[in-house]
Amino acid sequence: MTTITDTEVKQKGLGALLDALGEVDAERFITLLNRDPFDYTTWQRNLFENMDINQISKKAMELKKGA
Incomplete structure (x- = not known):
């Protein structure tokens, strides 16, 4: 298994969110994570x-x- 950089993790993670949820709900998901402990x-x-x-x-x- 190849280790990827933190930047690559963020890019792939955001890409996965966008693919799975679309722009609006991906942003909503991120907001929900940041809003609550x-x-x-x-x-x-x-x-x-x-x-x-x-x-x-x-x-x-x-x-x-x-x-």
Whole structure:
């Protein structure tokens, strides 16, 4: 696995948000994250709490196909 720079992470992350949500809702998502005290790690753990790696992978592939 190749390590990417922080700038590349931000660029790819923003691109993913724009692709998934469109400009308006991507901005809304960023605003929501900035508005509230937010612990991404806790949120992510709760998001995938009841899923094993195969379920997460399957969901990701379904989302990728729909994009």
